[in-house]
Amino acid sequence: DAGITQSPRYKITETGRQVTLMCHQTWSHSYMFWYRQDLGHGLRLIYYSAAADITDKGEVPDGYVVSRSKTENFPLTLESATRSQTSVYFCASSGSRSSGNQETQYFGPGTRLLVL
C-alpha cells in the first residue's frame, strides 16, 4: 500500500535555480493538492487539481507552477527559487464527491526545501 509519496524528501538549492518536487499517489484519487507549511501560518494551499489537466490556484500560488498530465502525478515546480520559498511542502490527495470518498485528504511525507 504505497499511498502517496513525495520526492525528494530533502532538497537544498540556490536562489534562482529551478526545482521540481514530485508527488505520486496510487489510489487513483481525483483531487491532488500542494501545501506549504511555515511556522505561524500552518498549512497554506499553493495549487490544487481536480483531475488530470485541470489545475487551479490556491492561497499562495506566486512563484510556483504545476501540471497534471497523469492522474497519479502532480509535480510542483519552483521556476526561480527564492529564499522565501524555504519551507516544508506537503502533497495531498482525495477522492471526488461523486466517488463517495470525498473530502478527506491524505497527505504525503513532505519535502523539506532549503533555498540558500
Add this chain to the structure above:
Amino acid sequence: AQSVSQHNHHVILSEAASLELGCNYSYGGTVNLFWYVQYPGQHLQLLLKYFSGDPLVKGIKGFEAEFIKSKFSFNLRKPSVQWSDTAEYFCAVNARAGANNLFFGTGTRLTVIP
C-alpha cells in the same frame, strides 16, 4: 473566504491531564470539519472528521471533537493525555458546496510531560 482560528499556540500538559484544543471557523455555509495530527518529523494524519449527523465525533487514539454550529466551533478533547500525544494538531475546514480545498488553522503544539 473561509478561515480557521486555533487560539492555543502551545499547550503543555502532564500525563493523565485532560486536553481541550479550541478551533473556530468562519464560514456561513455548510462545512466539513477535520482534525489532523502531525507527530514530530512525520506527515499529517487524520485524527477525526465531521461531515454530518451526531455532532460529537470520536477519532483514533481516544480523541473526540464536538461540533457546535451556533459557536462555529469544533474543539478537540481527550480525557487523559499520554506522552505519545506530543505532536502538532491542526484544525481544518472545507465548504461542502465548494471545491475540496482545506483551510487550516495555524496549529497547536502539544507537549506532554511524562
